[in-house]
Amino acid sequence: MNFGVEGPTGDGEINRRRRIQMKNLIATLLLSQGVPMLLGGDEFSRTQRGNNNAYCQDNEISWVDWTCLQANQEMHRFFKLMIQFRRNHPVLRRQNFFSDGGGITWHGEKENEPDWSDEAQWLAFLLDGGKAKHPDGRPDDDIYVMMNASGDWRHFVVPDRGREWRKVVDTSRPAGEEIFEQTDRAPGAGHRHDRFAVEPRSVVVLVSPRN
Secondary structure (H helix, E strand, O other), X not given: OOOOOOOOOOOHHHHHHHHHHHXXXXXXXXXXXXOOOOOOOHHHOOOOOOOOOOOOOOOOOOOXXXXXXXXXXXXXXXXXXXXXXXXXXXXXXXXXXXXXXOOEEEEXXXXXXXXXXXXXXXXXXXXXXXXXXXXXXOEOOEEEEEEEOOOOOEEEEOOOOOOOOEEEEEOOOOOOOXXXXXXXXXXXXXXXXXXXXXXXXXXEEXXXXXX
16 A cells, blocks of 8 residues: 555655554564564565565665665664564464464454454454463463554444553554553553544554553
8 A cells, every 4th residue: 555656755644654554564463373474674664666576686676775774763663662562472472373262352343243244444352361371370461452454443342351451552653652662651541341442544452461
């Protein structure tokens, strides 16, 4: 999705929307089960100018421009913290894909009502941290992920886990506010079946810590 302009642009709004979309894709990948497949340079917005098969291009299309690292510190920070979030939560790195009695439930804007139709553009899922353990034997936190690919605000019901939810990721927010390194510093996000508003084309991650 190029938001109306093919290739680089000086339009600040288009570039902002593109950065959010990149963060959406990064978040979706690193919140998924299995081994993430990353291309070197993704962490600092490296581009191959639309060429998805550049192995035979010995030119600027396939070369890694390391100056992009300095120019895209915002994306690099987000990438690093998403990787750290994944490492901090064993429920995101399960070995058996929920085949041992559950651990994941699917939702839409309403709890337990996901829309699996071809036209659906939003989805949420809850990962039960009690199904995964840290190395010291502690259960993991619960994680709730809301993904809105539509052009409209969506309002998701937050499942009641008997504990407070905290918003640790919101790709729609500006740099420095879209991801929090420490959960206890993330803003509160409701408790008992509150509705959470998710901006168009964004991903939000809530965590309910088990203290």
